[in-house]
Amino acid sequence: MGRFDGLIEPLRAKLEAVAPYLDERQRRLLYAAEARQLGYGGIAAVAEDAGVSKGCVSRGLAELEEGAEPDDRVRRAGGGRPALTEKDPGLRPALLSLVEDSTQGDPIGPLTWTTKSLRHLARELAAQGRVVGRDTIAALLKEAGFSLRGNAKVLAGSGHPDRDAQFRHLNDKVREFLDAGEPVISVDTKKKEQIGLFAQAGREWAPPGAPMKVLDHDFPTQAVGTAIPYGIYDVGRNTGYVVVGTDHDTAAFAVAALRRWWKEEGSAAYPHARRLLITADGGGSNSSRAKAWKANLAVLATETGLQISVCHLPPGTSKWNKVEHRLFSFISMNWRARPLTSFEVALNLIASTTTATGLHVTARLDENSYPTGIEIDAQHAAALKINPDDFHGEWNYTIPPQPGVPAVPLQPPGRRSHPRTAHTFDAALATHPVLTGLTRQALDHLVAEIREVADTLPPEQRPRHRKLAVENIIWATLLDQRGLPASLIAHLFHIGENQMRALIQQTRPLLQRHGHHSEPLPVHLIDPCELARYVMSATSTTS
Known part of the structure; x- marks a missing residue:
């Protein structure tokens, strides 16, 4: 190639300057044009300067000689491996039959009781003689409109015929109290949390290579204690108040949290209040059927001079309570991926919870004992003055102050119950x-x-x-x-x-x-x- 010695350097410079801006087909045609201009030996010279094979330059020359019309394709049509659905027309129907068996009500489908993962689908197709990779299965499912989805927790557990009417009644009550400047609170107990070096759900940003190391099992015997957060959400003021108990979630504990909220925040925020409206679900420590809940509320009403009205949410709708999505959800987000290693850590994470709409939260620790098994006898229940509403009095009732209200027993009858002082006994x-x-x-x-x-x-x-x-x-x-x-x-x-x-x-x-x-x-x-x-x-x- 001695006769090209004077052209090699300019040709190499030209190709290096232009080639990065061209696609594969355009570069191939450029190499072919330069080789044709050089004549005999040009293919080898251009291939060496461009760093490509001589076959690449030869294919470009053949395309120039064919005189094919310019188009947007980089490679010739018809190249590449044929799609599996073309080789096996029954592949797509077979795949769809596997993922649709549960939705079509097929009780004997091969994967009805198996996770519909790509791996399981590939295994089942292979058993039918169709060897398909997971990427291909994912592509076929997307083409058919399938996507990864979770469960949507929107269906109520039970459908009471007066469910909607109870919500309308509750909303009317809330509007009545708020318009009158009276306090309205939503209450409930958040999920109990073990205190210790245990994993918390969720993820948060952290430096690389420094994961938070926690215990691999959540054994209660390794816990410092159990946190029982009782939340009180002030609907009118958009504030939260959470009392973290360490013993049991009882009616006495729930009303003690209400008493503490009223003394520390409620009485100052509503100095002229004569009534208090509580919205709560129908179970747990503030159950609509629990006589201990109503007996403790009667004591609180007498102590504060407030006329306490209660509206319970209809059965199966506890997640619609405002305290759940206005307070508890933000607390859960605030302590995600953070182990609750002590009660102090739990209180600090609760108290630091805020939102863009102005929510701020107060957190308090309650280490008092609240034994279970407290019974309200028939004589005690008969002495309580409870005024049921005309509409579903078992869900809606008012407890006025009543001098001489009987005290609630502090211990259950008979054998003494053990207090849950898990932070002491481990x-x-x-x-x-x-x-x-x-x-x-x-x-x-x-x-x-x-x-x-x-x-x-x-x-x-x-x-x-x-x-x-x-x-x-x-x-x-x-x-x-x-x-x-x-x-x-x-x-x-x-x-x-x-x-x-x-x-x-x-x-x-x-x-x-x-x-x-x-x-x-x-x-x-x-x-x-x-x-x-x-x-x-x-x-x-x-x-």
């Missing part, structure tokens, strides 16, 4: 050597051996619980051997007493097969406080 207490009779090393060794025995059993015979790990159940059974009552053990592990009895009965044979036997404790303990004092006393004596 796994460290349940596995204390004073209670188990074993050192921690010996306890871990015993648990490992019994787990091996449990693993040899059929899955349906192995002790298991949705909140407890196997080692927790073994600890509980050891405490049963030591003579602790099932009610106290259930309290330590935060499950029901009947559930604990069933787990202990299922696990006792494993300890017997292993041959382990523990001597009973020298004392009879029935109360968590007595248990804690006994452990502390025994520990100090030993040291």
Whole structure:
């Protein structure tokens, strides 16, 4: 190629300057035009300067000689692999039959009870002799109008015939109170949250390589305590007030939160108020059927001098309560992806919740005891003055101040209930050597051996619980051997007493097969406080 020595550098400069602005076909024709101008040996020279194969330049020359009309195509029509739907016309109908079986009511469709993932669809098509990749399946589904969707929680759980009429009645009441300058609040209990290094739903921006590390399981025995947020949303002022309890979600706790809100905020915001309207759902601690709720409200009405009116939402519509979407939803967004490692963290995250419309929230901690099982007898209920509305008096009623209103019992009749002081009683207490009779090393060794025995059993015979790990159940059974009552053990592990009895009965044979036997404790303990004092006393004596 010596005869092209004087043309090589200018040609290379031209191609480098122009080629980046051309598509594949245009570059090929440019190379061909330059090679034809150079004549014999031009194909090799241009290919070397452009850094392409000689075949590329040759194809360009053939296209120039054919004299094809210019068009928008880069490559010739008809190139590429034929579509699978062309090779197999039955592919698209077969795929649609799989994803539509549930919507068409087919009870025996192959994937009716299987997740309609791309992987499962590809597997089912392969079983029919149609080997299709997941990307192709996704493209075919999009062409057919399918898309990834979740569930829409919009259907009420039950349809009461007077549901709409109750909402109209409730709205009329709210409008009446707001027009008169009287307070209107929406109340409910938010989902209980375990306090500890547990995962929280959601995501938030964080530096790269620094994920928040949390426990891989949400075992209650590893929790510092349980937060019970009771929310009060002031409809007229767009403010929130949340009392975080640590014991039980009872009617006494709910009314105590209302009392605290009125003393700290309500009385100052509505100094001339004579009435208070509460909108609430029909269940939980503020249930429309709970006599304890109404008895505690009667005490509050007498203390404050307020005439308290209550409107309950119809059955199955609790999510429509304003406190849910005006307060609780924003709290959940504010603490997403943030572990509630302490009650202080939970309170700070609640109190820092704001919105663009001006919402601000006050948060308070309530560590008082609210035992369950409080009963309002017939005589007490008859002494209460409750004025039902003409329309569904079981949902709409007014409780006026009434001097001499009977006090609500503070403890249930009969056996005393255990307070939920989970931040005091944890796994460290349940596995204390004073209670188990074993050192921690010996306890871990015993648990490992019994787990091996449990693993040899059929899955349906192995002790298991949705909140407890196997080692927790073994600890509980050891405490049963030591003579602790099932009610106290259930309290330590935060499950029901009947559930604990069933787990202990299922696990006792494993300890017997292993041959382990523990001597009973020298004392009879029935109360968590007595248990804690006994452990502390025994520990100090030993040291």
